[in-house]
Amino acid sequence: AQSVSQHNHHVILSEAASLELGCNYSYGGTVNLFWYVQYPGQHLQLLLKYFSGDPLVKGIKGFEAEFIKSKFSFNLRKPSVQWSDTAEYFCAVMYSSASKIIFGSGTRLSIRP
C-alpha cells in the first residue's frame, strides 16, 4: 500500500540548533515529494517540492530536503532553526499513478527560545 512514514512525532530543539526531520515513503514508481508546514492557527503551506532533477531541493525560509531514491527518503533539513519555526511539518507524496497526495502523520517541532 502507498504510505508515508515520519519517524519523529515531536522534536524539541534550542534556537540555532540544526534540524533534520525524517520521511520515508513506500515504493510506487515515480513520485513527487513535498514538505508542508502548518503554523499554529494557520493553513497548510508548501515549504518545498521535488518533481525531478537535482535531488537536493531548496525551499522557503532556509529549508532544504534531499531525495534519496535508493532509500525512499526525503528528509527535511535546516542548518539553524529559529523560534518562529515552531510548527507541524508534514511530508507528502504524490505517486504518478494518481494525483491524490498521501501525507505522513506529521512532526511537531518545538523551539526553545
Place this chain on the structure above:
Amino acid sequence: DAGVTQSPTHLIKTRGQQVTLRCSPKSGHDTVSWYQQALGQGPQFIFQYYEEEERQRGNFPDRFSGHQFPNYSSELNVNALLLGDSALYLCASSLYHFSNQPQHFGDGTRLSIL
C-alpha cells in the same frame, strides 16, 4: 488573488445528523480535493473533483459524498454523522492538467460531533 476559501470555519453537529461543507478554489484552479485531518494526524484524502465528476476516492464510506459546480466550487456532504467524523476538513485546489504544480490548501472547517 483569492486563495482557497472554506465555509463555515467551525461547525457543531450531533450524531446522526448531516452536514455540508463548502469550498471555493483558488482563482484559475479547476480541481478540488478534500481531506480529513483528525487530531494529531496528517490529512487523509477523501476524494477529488474535476469537471464536476469524482475522479479519485480514498478509503472513506459512501456516507461521504461531494459535488462540484460549474464555477469549480465544491461541497462535501457527510450523512449519518459519527463521533469519529470529528476532524478538520481541508479543501485543496489545483490544475488538473498540471500535476507538477502543488495543491493549495484552505484554512479548513473544524467539525465537532457531540
